Amino acid sequence: MHIPDGFLTTPLWLSLDVVSVPVVGWFGRRAQAGTDESKAPLLGLMGAFVFAAQMINFPVGPGTSGHLLGAALLAFTLGPAAAVVVMTAVLALQALIFQDGGLLALGANVFNMAVCGVLAGYLPYRYWGAGRLRRAAVFAGGALSVFVAASLAIVELLLSGIRIPGAILGASMAVFAVSAVIEGVITVAVLEALERINPSWVERRPAEARPAMGLLALASVLLVTVGVLFASAAPDGLEKLAEEVGISGRARALIETPLADYEATFISGSWAAQAAAGLAGLLLAAALGWALARMIGRRRRA
């Protein structure tokens, strides 16, 4: 799921870099109290934990094994703001030390996994984390974090002109679905083990008075994710438009624009419309995440 450099078109990686920095900065300030940096060691250690945890093998069937990603688990224990920053740190280190994900593409990877993945994973827990549906909420959170992150990555690749034939796309989505389920199952198991050792490590959710809001948010996230995915991959609509125009040609025209001087050509043409549509979808997801974060904030202060 870590996108290397050289895949995404310039407007895409550039805009995601530009978006990610202030967003992560905002969450970073929320994760600490004012200028108090006391939490840095804890969050750093938890980042090391995630790194180590991602290496542990979970047998999830007679022949298969899976691994934990940890975004949802972090959100349920440290809270969503801290989880965003920790996952960002993990991704940054993975890009630098292990070449797992590109440097220019870091903004995109952070957006997919550290921001949207964490927030989407936290969503079910926030609304159903207390009460009888708790286990399902934890499972759903884990699954959603992986599903949303992976889908966004695919969307970005498709928008950048990477050709993914329908059959392979379907197969990929199936693999994502399985990974999502595995993440959900592992997250439930580890969270419950944590609670047995020390309940104070897990965030206590107060009873939610407006589950309808949660359903709405959940539906929106799923709709946007799946919707944008289909829009990017559909043979009709956007892709056909792109094929008519010749996406390679158009993409070339855009990225050929050197940084030093501007040309008017890239503004015109249906390429812009397609890019705009795709970006709009992504921004919608971002806005949703933002709104979610605000709701979390209001709850905290209440």
Added chain:
Amino acid sequence: MAALIEVRNLRFRYPDGTEALAGVDFRLEEGETVALFGPNGSGKTTFVLHLVGLLQGEGEVRVCGLPVEKEHLKTIRSRAGIVFQDADVQLFMPTVLEDVAFGPLNLGLPEAEAKRRAERALEQVNMAGAIHKAPYHLSAGEKRRVALAGVLAMEPEILILDEPTTFLDPPGRRVLLSLLQELPQAKLLVTHDAEFALALARRAVFFDKGRIVREGSVAEVVREQGWTAAAKLEPLSGAQSGA
């Protein structure tokens, strides 16, 4: 004469209710080195954490004449430094020099002065060559010495060492011993290592179940407790024939 450390009737309970300290009285005079013995869980480390305000109990605790309260913590922590048992936890900065300079910088010293103090402290512990090394490249003994340097750089009057010989091999132990013998500060030594204590300290106290149950010279305390708590201390070579 005011003692460096004065503790009167210190009591402390953990949040879950277990009583860790059940009324401890203690004094440390200037230049003294006192050894704290006692089985695991007897309250030695808990006691020591109270001296720098990392734990807050009931009773009176005074360090260098100041009560251990929020307003005095910064001063107290510059006068009394703890070298923790786990050196890995104490060396948390990316390089040795940065770590040792952490304390002086927190005291508000300008960078140049903090750097100078750090370099001097590292020289004192014979680790000047490791200035730019990362902590994970060091051996257990080297980490212990750098941790000590980190405390020395704050120029404290009291050194508190929690199980300083843990993980050290005999040469490492000897190096640490000679180092400590040359330092003029008053020292509190929490240890199981009776030999080490004998070489450094004159007075000793014995903790049991949150209380000090015996006080005297190191040899006396070790010998007496050695009778009643057979395997709790490491055997002293030639103890039977000693003083």
Added chain:
Amino acid sequence: MHHVVLDEWSRRDSPVHRAEARMKIVGALVFLICVATTPRIEAPTFLGYVLLALAGIGLAGLPLLPLAARAAVVLPFSGVFAAMTALAGDTERAAAVVVKSYVSALAVLLLVATTPLPRLLRAAERLGAPRMVILIVQFLYRYLFVISEQAQHMRLAARCRGELGYERPAGWRIRFRGAAGALAVLFGRSYERASAIHQAMLARGFDGRIRSLGVPARGLRRWWLPAAASMAAVAIRLAGRMEFPWPL
């Protein structure tokens, strides 16, 4: 572990190692942007990029083959998508994906292999990266090896208990629960270690702001190498827009 090798490489000495860290970051970014925005896969252009990267590696005194091999970890991912794109007819895009991702990985590797991570992080902060993230990465990197080692020991212990030494190795359900339990314990140990670190920080006067020594000012000479490399990258990039006699 991987990062031990990289750590060792970054502590060597060479003109590249000695170059100013912020300039190196900027230089690497310029190179990456040039590569990313290059529209066509033209042999001369990408040859130019590769030669520039190789020059950097040579000047840094780093072993070429191991470094080139490390950068190759991107190839499986790129290869798959390149294959699909090529099969769909866009061979040029396919080649672009493979070449660009590899050359970019090489550049990032060169940056990290010639700059110790703490210095890199400090430079990133001065360039505007969010401080909290920088601090977290610093602590993460410091204790990464410690926690990973703990995890490995637990894995080994669990495997000894579950798989070896019994007539019938434990079923996958039991091993799954074992792994979950191990992760929970690892979480707890990490959490407790963080508390201990915080205590140690307080004991040395920590008051909420993590202070560290600054970086000594570097002379102008240390700027010229990354600056020259950046200009070379831009030159290669722009040269690609001119007509070359070589066909693709």
